[in-house]
Amino acid sequence: MATATSSCLLLTALFFFFFNLCDCTEFQVGETTGWTVPPRNDTEFYNNWASAKRFTIGDTIRFSYGKKDSVMEVSKRDYEDCNSTRPNYFSNTGDTIFALNRSGRSYFISGTAGHCRNGQRMVVWVITQQDHSHAARSSAASGGGLAPITAAVITIIGSVCCLPFF
Structure with a gap:
């Protein structure tokens, strides 16, 4: 039960994190x-x-x-x-x-x-969104900030969420 609740909370937090991108x-x-x-x-x-x-x-x-x-x-x-x-x-x-x-x-x-x-x-x-997130990747490479996989996910999500849906 605790695992399901933790997973749900994690997914909710990730959704709001990526939505803000x-x-x-x-x-x-x-x-x-x-x-x-x-x-x-x-x-x-x-x-x-x-x-x-x-x-x-x-x-x-x-x-x-x-x-x-x-x-x-x-x-x-x-x-x-x-x-x-x-x-x-x-x-x-x-x-x-x-x-x-x-x-x-x-x-x-x-x-x-x-x-x-x-x-x-x-x-x-x-x-590009990739250029825009370059600073995040540079920060991760220097040992601080986001992990490289997180920077890649930010790049992908940022590119997709700005597409018009009409």
Whole structure:
């Protein structure tokens, strides 16, 4: 009887531990500024904003903008050239939520003429859950913190729990 109760308590504790690892975040692009042409002397506004964040697979970014604007995800080359003729993704709803579902860099520009050249563009670097848990594995390897098997389980659970279920 004591073994069954102990097992039940252990499973309950593990469930709540792993549930807390599900940490997907929605980021508001530009915070209160939203997605708009930045002031002329601040053309790196969005890249500075994005570089201060830690994006992981499963996070989302929300673009809020006016009716005459849009957001596009484009290739690196189209980002560099401010070319809006071949987007991988396009939205002009005024409130766009983009799911970050792969690691690496994603490139965003405004599709409105002249906006990209005036600084309304951004590079988002998405790290993997494995990169995110690297610190936990390093801590375990140095003799402190989590055991290596626990770090591996955290990586797997963290990757799965951020997947959308719709």
